[in-house]
Amino acid sequence: RVTADLSAFGGPANLALTAVGDGGYTLDAQVVAETMGAHSVIVRIEQESGERTEVLQFAHFITVLPASDVLIFDDATALGWTLAHSSLVTPDTAVRDRVYVGDTAIALRASPTRLAGWNIEFLVDHPFVSDGYRSLRFAFHPGDAQVPDNGSFLVRVNRRSLGNREPTGLYNLNYEFGKPANLLGGGGDSGVPGFEVDFQKPEWQVVDIPLDILHPTGTIELIRFSGNLAGTFYLDDIRLIMAAESLTAVEAEELDERPGNFVVEQNRPNPFNSDTVIRYELPRAAVVDLSVYNLVGQQVAQLVQRSREAGSHAVRWDGRDDQGQPLAGGVYLYRLRAGGQMQVRKLLLLK
Structure with missing residues (x-):
């Protein structure tokens, strides 16, 4: 049966x-x-x-x-999302004289102090997993905004880090933010470079940031813009872009057979009774989640949960669970997720 x-x-x-x-x-x-x-x-x-x-x-x-993009703002804050902001910025979501698409855009009138910047957040009512989304895309217009010395303009995507508590405010410690993208260039602690906007061009500019850069592993909770720009600038058509594989x-x-150099090899040796090595290749830098499951779908060991560079990698596993206890002999599954792609293979642990 x-x-x-x-x-x-x-x-x-x-x-x-x-x-x-x-x-x-x-x-x-x-x-x-x-x-x-x-x-x-x-x-x-x-x-x-x-x-x-x-x-x-x-x-x-x-x-x-997902079967479509996730709309965050277009003419209005999308259903299921809430706009929150600090006291040093005033958003106007009904601007009609400077629009990228549709009928309205967001004007942000920022008044930072020498010691404090501003921030705005789009919080989703029902958090969702990031699987199947490729990037965060939005349109930006510099307006009359001025960039001060040691200027800052960052965008982040976060994930929930502590249990299932509901958010209680803009600075809730229940959130762990991912790595920011620096919209002014630079790098290091100031954020990932390569997504600069040009304040000398008084026109709409489209910014497309891969989610792998922003590191939203797990659940997407909110989108956050922050900085110390002064003056009025504009945002429009903010959305999460569906990955091409999601057709x-x-x-x-x-049965994952997607093209490219995303490769998860069969562990060696297999079967094994002491330890085994799992090798994989990444076509580009990505956040990697490599975990082992039993045959009823329960995760028993997480081997990798961090960002890895493009290229070949190897992980050695000694057949123990996350608590360091030896697992019973039998068939297990190991699954690798990275950059919107996944592969699952079987291994046999002998006792």
Whole structure:
């Protein structure tokens, strides 16, 4: 008897698969995923063996990707988003005399002090995973803004860092911000360079920042602009851009064959009983999440969770969980996510 657990998609937890001959089975079901990201379908095989029943379970990971961009502002703050700001900047979301697209844009009238800058934040009501989004894009117009000595103009995307508490304000410590992009150039502690805007051009300029640069690993909570510009400048058409791979709304990770140099090799040795090495290649710098799962889809060990440069990398794993305890022998899955791409492979731990 072969069944599938579709409860991750709101479906039945014990749906029988149909035999198609030669030991094959098929599943035909319509389900609705209410959230994006990785979901597991647990397949359970039961076989009578004498007076007992042998049971084997394994997980098939399915990634639900977005079907469109996420609009944050266009004519108005988008439904599901809230605009918050500090006292040193006044936003006007109904400007009609200087618009990039649509009917209105945001004018930001900033009055920083010598000791304090300003910031604005777009907070989302229902946080969502960043899987399937390629970049943050927005239009900027310098207006009459002036850049002071030691000027600052940054944009960040954050992630939740402490449990499931709800945000309580603009400076809530429940947020951990990602690495900022520096819209004035520079680098180091002042943010990632390469996304400069030109204050000498009195025209709209489109800024497109890859999410890999902003490091929004996990859940997207808010978009934050901050700095010490003085005067009035404008923003319009702020959105998260869907990755090109998201043309299909649902993809099975085990069948990921996207082109390029994103490669996850089979671990060696395999099977193993002491330690094994997992090698992978990245076509560009990205935040890497390499984790090990058991066959019911539970994460048992996180091997990598940090930014890695483009090129070849190797990770050694000793078969222990995140608490340092040896895992039982058996089949496990290891999954690598980086730069909007994913691959899953199996390994066998012997005891």
